[in-house]
Each structure stands twice: as structure tokens, then as C-alpha cells.
Amino acid sequence: MFVEEIVVSAPGKAILHGEHAVVHGKVALAVSLNLRTYLWLKSNSTGKVCINLPNINTFLCWDLSELKQLAPHCCAKREEIKLLDAELVARLRDFVGVTNGNTDTRSMATLAFLYIYLSLFGSGDLPSLTVSVWSELPTGAGLGSSAAFSVCLAAALLATSGAIPAPLRDWDKTSRWCQEDMELINSWAFQGEMIIHGNPSGVDNAVGTWGGMLRFLSGKIIPLSRVPLLRILLTNTKVPRSTKVLVAGVKDKINKFPSIMNPVLDSVDAISCTCEKTLSEMTSQPITGEHYNVLEELIDINQHQLDVMGVGHPALDVLCRTTLARGLHSKLTGAGGGGCGITLLRPETDSVIVQNTIQDLKDCGFDCWETSIGGPGVQQHSALSVKDEVLELLGCY
Template sequence: MSVEELLVSAPGKAILHGEHAVVHGKVALAVSLNLRTYLRLKATTTGKVSINLPNIDTFVCWDLSELQPLTQYFRGKRDEIQRVDGELVRILRKFVGATNENLDSCDMAILAFLYIYFLLFASSELPSLTVSVWSELPTGAGLGSSAAYSVCLAAALLCLSRVIPTPLKECDHTARWCQEDLELINSWAFQGETIVHGNPSGVDNAVGTWGGMLRFLAGKIIPLNRVPLLRILLTNTKVPRSTKVLVARLKDKMNKFPSIMTPVLDSVNAISCQCEKVLSEMTSQPITGEHYNILEELIDINQHHLNVMGVGHPTLDMLCRVTLAKGLHSKLTGAGGGGCAITLLRPETHSMVVQNMVQDLKDCGFDCWETSIGGPGVQQHSPLTVKQEIMEILNQY
């Protein structure tokens, strides 16, 4: 497959169990969502660099002559990717006119692209190219949309610079990189995430890179080799929330009621470990209804704990009531205080039940997606394997 044109994708992420408790040294399980971000990179001879992000109404184009003067600051820096260079970011911010302290999603996406682009190419000839991105993930919903973008950027630009090979062979539909190349993609994607979020945990970009499920404990991220593909309904309540405020709320409760809250967090830790055990069983033996019964009970218990921790919200309570009326079990995922929730769909759940439930949730003002968790991480595609509507969008640019 030619390196002059690349099509890659990476998944979003959800927290299955352990959100907030992970801040206090407990286990969290993060899973990939089969809602993906797609990136098409095309090398050109126009003498221009273009980036097109229609999801956030961002379309930027520079002449190479505009970019060339910036290469002096990035030469020789390519091997220094363990941490983002704040001075280089300030130079880029000045270049794109992002002088406000609080950057919007457009500015951050552009800065992440330019930072990786210059680190990889400043010591050689700057390539003329067009990057177009389309995502199935809503932005700002805690579903790893920025990490999926950073992972796609890293994979495509590393291939274009020939630091890593393109894995897709002539007869392949999709292909993944080897472990060594994935580790490199992840480390570069973390740079993009750092520019967007300042101090990310690394979980989101790791899920986008490896997919499946990851165990996160005390800063250590361990990809789990085999996990079952589970159907879920993902619902966005569209209630805005502040992760910082919600984290502080739990900390206050911990300080005020340590003898009460410590056992709650210990219980959440046990839920994560029990869930991991059940999912492991589901990959090594025939899946039974009892496996799903346990997963549903764990979802219910964790959701109650999250309410006790002070990170619930009336809209999430409403969502849980709506889905339970159809015999299905839900919990918030991520920061809480609104935001998103996941609902486990058993294999025997009839499509009409799901359709009726989705309509009930939409009547509450929510957005819904039927999808799955546990799918593959970053991969390269043949255009024939990508949904037609997404390819039509990417091909516009």
C-alpha cells in the first residue's frame, strides 16, 4: 500500500468500572468503543499543508513557505518525545494566533497536528499534504475523541515519515501494526493528548492504540489480551459537567467521612476486579446467561456507589429508570454529573426492544448509539472497508 495515501482509524473509549476510584489508587477498567475516528492523509504536490476537521468546523491551509521558518526550532528534537516542550508549543500558539489562555477544541487540534508534524519532518524537507478527519464520536463527552484523533495523527504521520511501515498489504482490507510500532504510535499520540489536555493519564490514547480493555492502577496501564465483544447502548445526556469539580466533590466526602467512603472505594475496586474475572472467563469458556447476570449486577452496584460518591445526576437516574423498565442495566461512564452512560445489551435482547428504548431516551432529550465495546485499536484500512458515508466526507477534501 502506498505511503502517499493512508486511511487509518482509532476507537473511542469508555470506563467500564472504576471511574473516580482510580484517582484514589483503585483499579479502573477502560474499554474501546466501536465508534471510531477516521483519518485520511494524502501526500500532494501543491506546496500546501491542509487540515480538515468538519466535525468541529475547522479548515486550515498553509503554504510551505509559511511553515518553513518554524523548522529551526524543531530540528534535532525528534528523539525528545518523552514530554512536550512548552517553549515549542508557545511558538506554535503564536504562529496560529492562539493567544488566549483557554484554547478551544479547534486550536488544540491544530496545535497537536503541527507539533507532531514539525517534530517528524523539521530536519528534512517538509512534505506537502492534506489531512482530513471524520469522527463518529461526539466531542467533549468524555469518550476519548481527542485521543482517537491523536492516535490517528501519530500513526499516519509516522508512516509518512517512514519511521514505521504501513502494515496494509495489497490484498488486505484492514491491518494492524506490530507491538513495537504500536508502542511508538502510543508515545507520539500521548504528545498530542498532552497538548489537548495538559496532564492526561495516558489511558485514552492507550485504548485508542491497543483497543480491547485496559487495566489501570496507580499509573500503570496493562492491556488485557482477550476480552469478549459486548453489545452496549451508549447514551449522552448532553448535561455538561466539570471533571475537576466532581473529583473535588469526592475528595471532600473522603475527608469528611473517611470511615464511610473508604469502604465504598474498596467495593468499587472489588467490582472492577470481579468484572475483569468474569470477562476473562467469557473468553475461555462458553458464555452463559449467568455471566451476563453478574455483569448486570456489577453495573447496578457500581451505579449506586457512584451516586454515594456524589458524582451522579438526576438525568442519569432517569436514564437508569428508562432502561430498567425494559429489563436492561445502565451506569454512568467517565466523570459523571451528567455526561454519558452505558447500557449492557444481552445477546438475546430483541432489536425492537432496543429501538423502543432508544426512542424513550431520545424523548428525554438524549443522544444514543448502539455499538459494542472491546473492538480493535488503531488500524489501517483499505477505502473499500470504510462506511460509504464516511468515505464520501473524507473524499471531499
């Protein structure tokens, strides 16, 4: 074991434009959220492996002897990635008690952790360690919380195994891995996502790994090298919805009215491309009010398009009306039908307006945070660079 203690974090994600249209071969833009998941890994001498998940009041420990019996007979090299080991997954599902009808957050998080841990260490001596994970992201809200968890697990366990270095130097507060190491982190994180979600697109874990903004088209994910950091409000309407049902509904509407809906999809594609061009301009020339005017108009148009697709919801209408009353522009992010929305904040937006808007949305029964999009992906932290309250929740004190 090459690293005995490490603190890492990874961001959540939001879809800026292209929801649902991306399923039909159009461009989507995914961005990192500056709401992060933090992981603290520390070796111990107890002969046990423990996972601490304070967000969901979970603390589990296993003896190394019982985990060794579950380990795969042969493992891939730690520096490589392989196809999901279906046999190991099946053994772990039985061990954790996961059935087809039991996919609660605690069970799936435990399953992903044990799978990556045993895949990386199972061919040798299993290390005794404690992993604590705490997140600023709500679960089940379409904000990439499971992917941020998987990215943190992959980074910390790969560093612990020696497959990748710990990039942090003594004088650094934070540090990031090189491209090659991040590709390995992303590959293992995708394994975790497959265990949790079955057939993920790979977008969420890619955003968690690279951060910034990614262009997603027909299964191809391209990280964009430079994007401006934009302030937003992120609102969770707390209205539950089924992504599967919403996606099926859009497909039915396209099949029923192809001559009407296909131009809508083309228009959504054009919005994603126009937004990408505008954001690129904002990194290569002085940012002007006109740039923000364009971004606001694109948000308004895209929200109407999503309503036409049938994925709006009265709670999202309330969100849009409430923020527009303060001069701010909002759209849903993700599957729609409830869920979350984002509101763009201009640089000159007064803090009083921001706080009043947050209160307005809370009065509607929503959760709301001021945050930003476009920040860094997975990174290692010195303990001094992480907020004290986060370290306390992770059990570092």
C-alpha cells in the first residue's frame, strides 16, 4: 500500500442544455457543480475494512478474512481496467443483501465500494482501512451524487494501491492528477456507476473526473478545455419523478408527431451549440453584458422547448415565475417532471436579490443553494484546505 491517508473530492453535475434531445442524437452540455463529495481514506491496524457514510447514517465494518473469501480469483492489473466482473458482482449482491427490488442508497453505495476495493486489492493482501464519505449533493436529484461518490472511491483506492500517485505536494492545498491518471480514475468510476445504475451514459462520472463542461453527442464525450465559472442558483423542487417514464414519453411524442417534434430537437441542438460558442467567447475575450443576455435567452427558449416535449411540471413553472419576478432566468436540469432547476446569476446581480430569491424559493417548499458551474473535477486536498465542518463530518477530528 503506497498511500496510507488521503482526502479527495469530486463535483456533482448539471445538464446546461440538451436534456432528452441527447437521447435522439443531439448535443448536450454537462457542467460540473461546485457542490462536492468528499472522501477521507485512512489505513488502520484493526484487521477490518470500514465505510462511514454520515449523510445516510451508515457505518459498516467487515473482517478482512470474510472479505478475502469474496475476492476474485484473479484480478486485472491495477493500472488497467476490465469488463465488469459479473461473478464478483453476484457474490457481493448476496453478501450485501441486494435483491432486484432492493436498490436503496446504502446498499448500492456499499456494493460499489466493495467491488472497487476487492477488484484492486483482491489478488494480494487486503489492506485494513476506513473510508468516510460526505456529500453536499442531495441523492436521487439527478445531480450526479453517485458518480461523485464513485469518482472519489476510484481516485482514493487507486492511489492507495499505488496504481496512480498522490499528486499533492507538501506546500499544495489541492492538486489534480495528470490526464492518463484521470482516464484510469474515470474508467474505475464508470465501473461503480454500472453497479449502481446498470447502464449509465458515462457523462456523470466524466464530469466528476474532469470537471468544467463536457460536450456529449452520440455516446462520445469531449471535455471542453476552457469554460467560464458561472454563478447559479440550484433549486430542488423535491418533486419525485421517473427518468425512464419521462424519456419514454418524449419518444412517444416524437413518434406520434415527427414533423412537429423533430424540428424541436434540431432547435435544442442549435441551442447547445450556440451556448457552447458563447461560453467559448467568454474565455477568449472580455465578458460583456451581451454574453449574459444570450445565455439568458437560451435558457428561456430551452425551458419552453422542454415544456413542448412534455417534461415540464407545475413546480418548475413556479420556479421559473418566482425567479423571473426578480429578473432572473431559470430552466429545469436533468429529466424534468419535477427534480431540479438552475438559475443564472449575472456578475452584477446584487446579493440582496440573490438572498431574497433563495428565500422566495424556500417559501415555495423548495431547497435552494447558491453555487457555481464549471469548477474543477476530482482533486486531492490537504486537510488544511478542507472546511473544518467537512472534516468533522468525515470523522477526521
